[in-house]
Amino acid sequence: MDISKYKTEDFVFDTHFRKWVMAPDMESEKFWRQIQQEYPDKAEQMEMARNIVILLSKKKRRISDQDRRKLWDRIEGDIQIPESRSPDRPVQLTAGNREAGGKTALKVSKFSPVWRVAAILLVFLGLAYLFFHQVDQLEPGGEEEPIYAVHQTEKGIKSTFKLPDGSSVRLNSGSELRYIKKFEGDSRTVLLKGEAFFEVVQDKSKPFIVKTDNFLTTALGTSFNVNAFPGKNIQVSLVTGKVTVEDISQQDSAVTLERGESAFINQDLQTITKENFDMEKVLAWTDGTILFDGTPVDEAVRILENWFGVRIFVKSNPNKKLKLYGKFRNETLQNILEGLSHSVDFDFTIQDKEVTIDFH
Structure with missing residues (x-):
C-alpha cells in the first residue's frame, strides 16, 4: 500500500487500519504511529477515518440518535461559520473549545454553510454505504471482524457496569470505553477516553490492559483509576495491587506502580513521572x-x-x-x-x- 496516495476512504477500507483503531496491539501501534510521523499531512484524513470506523464498526446499520449527535458535533467542529459577536458577549469556556484549540477548520469559500454541511453529510453517508456494501460482499469463510461493545456516558451522567470477565468499571461523565465482546484473544484490552475506575478480576493468562492514546496500563488483579480526558495529561492512580504504565512509542519506558502511587503522563513531552497521590482527591468523583x-x-x-x-x-x-x-x-x-x-x-x-x- 502507498500511504502517500491514501484518502479518507482508503484508510476506512484498510483492514489493518480498522483493526488498529478498534483493537490495537503493540505491533499495529508501532506501525501506524510510524506512519503518522512519516506522513504528517495525512493526520486530518486519518482522524476523520478513525471517527468513521468507530461509528460504522457497530453492527447496527441504522445510526443511533447518539451517534447522529456525535457526527453533527464533528461536522460543526470542521466548519467555519461566520458569526457576529457583540463586544460584551460572554467568552465561552467549554471543554470542547479548549480541546479543539488550534485545530484548522475546513475552508470552503464558494458555498454557503448549509451547502457545506450537506456536502459533508453526503460524503459520510456515501462512505457508510460503501463500507457496509463491501462487508456484505465478503466471500463466505473470509476473515470476520470482531464485534465491539461500547459504553458511553453523556456529560452529567455516570455509569457502573461489569465487563465480560467480571471486572467492574465506574465510568465518569463524558467518557467512553470500548472493547472486543467476550475479550477474545490473549489479553483483556479496553480503550478509554475520559475517566474510569477499574476493579479487575485476576486472570494470569490474560492481562488486563487499558489503552489511552499512546499509553498502556497493564494489570492482572487490582483496582486503579485512569484519568485521560482528551487534550489533558493522563494520570493513572493505583489503589490496590500492582500495574505497569508504558509509552508504546518508546522503548524501556515502563513504570511500575505500587499502592498509593500515581503515574503522571505529560502528553506534550511524552514523559512518565511517578509520585504519591491523595486518594480522597483522586477517587472523590466515584463517591x-x-x-x-x-x-x-x-x-x-x-x-x-x-x-x-x-x-x-x-x-x-x-x-x-x-x-x-x-x-x-x-x-x-x-x-x-x-x-x-x-x-x-x-x-x-x-x-x-x-x-x-x-x-x-
Missing part, C-alpha cells in the same frame, strides 16, 4: 463528591460542565492565579456555585443548561 483543592478556574469550569452537563460562560476574565477550594458531595450546581462565591467574589445565573459567571 459523588466534587473536590476543589487549589483548582484553577478553567479546570473547575471543565469539571462542572462535565459533571452537570451544562455550558458555562465567563463574562470577565478572573486572575489566572485564582484557585478554588471546596468539597461538595451530592450537591446541586446552584449550591456549589453559591458556596464558591462566598470565598471567591463572583455573581452567577443559571438558565436551563447555560450558566454565566461574572467575576468582580
Whole structure:
C-alpha cells in the first residue's frame, strides 16, 4: 500500500487500519504511529477515518440518535461559520473549545454553510454505504471482524457496569470505553477516553490492559483509576495491587506502580513521572463528591460542565492565579456555585443548561 496516495476512504477500507483503531496491539501501534510521523499531512484524513470506523464498526446499520449527535458535533467542529459577536458577549469556556484549540477548520469559500454541511453529510453517508456494501460482499469463510461493545456516558451522567470477565468499571461523565465482546484473544484490552475506575478480576493468562492514546496500563488483579480526558495529561492512580504504565512509542519506558502511587503522563513531552497521590482527591468523583483543592478556574469550569452537563460562560476574565477550594458531595450546581462565591467574589445565573459567571 502507498500511504502517500491514501484518502479518507482508503484508510476506512484498510483492514489493518480498522483493526488498529478498534483493537490495537503493540505491533499495529508501532506501525501506524510510524506512519503518522512519516506522513504528517495525512493526520486530518486519518482522524476523520478513525471517527468513521468507530461509528460504522457497530453492527447496527441504522445510526443511533447518539451517534447522529456525535457526527453533527464533528461536522460543526470542521466548519467555519461566520458569526457576529457583540463586544460584551460572554467568552465561552467549554471543554470542547479548549480541546479543539488550534485545530484548522475546513475552508470552503464558494458555498454557503448549509451547502457545506450537506456536502459533508453526503460524503459520510456515501462512505457508510460503501463500507457496509463491501462487508456484505465478503466471500463466505473470509476473515470476520470482531464485534465491539461500547459504553458511553453523556456529560452529567455516570455509569457502573461489569465487563465480560467480571471486572467492574465506574465510568465518569463524558467518557467512553470500548472493547472486543467476550475479550477474545490473549489479553483483556479496553480503550478509554475520559475517566474510569477499574476493579479487575485476576486472570494470569490474560492481562488486563487499558489503552489511552499512546499509553498502556497493564494489570492482572487490582483496582486503579485512569484519568485521560482528551487534550489533558493522563494520570493513572493505583489503589490496590500492582500495574505497569508504558509509552508504546518508546522503548524501556515502563513504570511500575505500587499502592498509593500515581503515574503522571505529560502528553506534550511524552514523559512518565511517578509520585504519591491523595486518594480522597483522586477517587472523590466515584463517591459523588466534587473536590476543589487549589483548582484553577478553567479546570473547575471543565469539571462542572462535565459533571452537570451544562455550558458555562465567563463574562470577565478572573486572575489566572485564582484557585478554588471546596468539597461538595451530592450537591446541586446552584449550591456549589453559591458556596464558591462566598470565598471567591463572583455573581452567577443559571438558565436551563447555560450558566454565566461574572467575576468582580
